[in-house]
Amino acid sequence: MVLLNLVFAVLYVQQPDAVLNLRPYDVIGAMFFSLETLAIVGYGGMAPSSTYGHTVASIEILTGMTFTAIFIGILFVRFSRPQARILFADVAVITLNNGLPTLMLRIANGRLTLLTHALARLSVLTAETSPEGSVFRQVQDLKLVRDHMPIFPLTWTLMHVIDETSPLFGLEPEALEAGKARFFVSVQAQDSAMGATVHGLNTFLPSQVAYGKRYSDAVMVGDYGRIITDISWLSLIE
Numbered sequence: 001m002v003l004l005n006l007v008f009a010v011l012y013v014q015q016p017d018a019v020l021n022l023r024p025y026d027v028i029g030a031m032f033f034s035l036e037t038l039a040i041v042g043y044g045g046m047a048p049s050s051t052y053g054h055t056v057a058s059i060e061i062l063t064g065m066t067f068t069a070i071f072i073g074i075l076f077v078r079f080s081r082p083q084a085r086i087l088f089a090d091v092a093v094i095t096l097n098n099g100l101p102t103l104m105l106r107i108a109n110g111r112l113t114l115l116t117h118a119l120a121r122l123s124v125l126t127a128e129t130s131p132e133g134s135v136f137r138q139v140q141d142l143k144l145v146r147d148h149m150p151i152f153p154l155t156w157t158l159m160h161v162i163d164e165t166s167p168l169f170g171l172e173p174e175a176l177e178a179g180k181a182r183f184f185v186s187v188q189a190q191d192s193a194m195g196a197t198v199h200g201l202n203t204f205l206p207s208q209v210a211y212g213k214r215y216s217d218a219v220m221v222g223d224y225g226r227i228i229t230d231i232s233w234l235s236l237i238e
Contacts, residue, residue, distance in 0.1 A: 004067075008034040008060045018053035021046045038064040085110035086187050086200030090235040093213045094162070103142065103160040103168065105185055106215050107200070108234050109152050113193035118152035120144060122160055124167060125182040139184070140167040152189055155218055155234070176206035183209075213237040 009030035016024040019033055033046045037060050048054040089106040096102070105122070109115050122142040129135050143166070145159040162168045168176075187200040218233035 004063070005031055005034040005038060008038070008056065011056045012053065015050065015052050017050050018048065018056065019046050020049040034060060037061060040064065086189070086198070087231060087234055088185065088200070088202040088204075089215070091208045091210050091237060092183065092204055093210045093215060093237055095212060095214045097159065097161075101162045102145075103162060103209070104215065105158045105183075105204075106155060106218075106234060107158065107185070107187060108155045108218070108231055109189075110231065111191070113191055115152040115189040115198070116150060116192050118149040118156070118187060118189035120147050120149075120156070120158050120185065120187045122158055123184045125184065126167065126176075127179040127181075142167065157215065158185065173206060173209070173211065176209075181206050210237055
């Protein structure tokens with residue numbers, strides 16, 4: 001902005017009679033006049049006094065209006081963007097569920113408004129060796145028992161059954177650590193209050209998987225039968 005004012009100040013002093021009450025080649029005075037013109041203030045002490053001066057001032061006013069519109073637009077987009085506030089547990093767990101080992105990851109709606117049409121996806125990035133001996137990394141989807149939720153008001157535990165069809169079947173914790181595996185979970189939901197789609201993404205390492213544990217209940221019934229979620233218990237396991 002200072003550079004822009006300096007450019008117009010130099011243009012104003014090119015003609016001594018371009019601005020009324022401006023001393024010849026007074027760049028500092030022209031800078032102040034440029035700032036007042038760009039801000040569309042106009043204190044009245046100086047004013048364009050020739051066709052050249054009016055032309056430069058008109059260009060500067062249009063430039064100022066354009067910059068203001070662009071800046072306000074960028075600011076509006078930045079602060080009006082809905083924040084997902086989808087919270088993820090610090091650790092995932094692998095425990096028996098219905099007699100089968102199951103990978104579980106708990107998430108919660110940290111917004112004050114209701115989320116709807118929630119869609120979750122869980123993937124794992126692993127290293128594999130081809131028959132030719134080349135090592136490459138690939139992302140594989142982990143099928144969830146339930147990957148969508150029509151209404152997402154409180155918490156949701158994502159579950160992946162580790163059976164014969166699972167990419168994790170037969171892999172020991174040491175193998176996941178050695179292969180530098182990475183788990184990715186993404187959640188997309190609709191904010192019913194704002195009418196906007198929000199997204200949440202998180203990753204966790206094999207060291208963040210607790211074996212033989214389960215999540216403590218974070219949902220409780222309060223006064224008057226209201227269901228309450230204690231977010232501080234989101235990562236609590238037992």
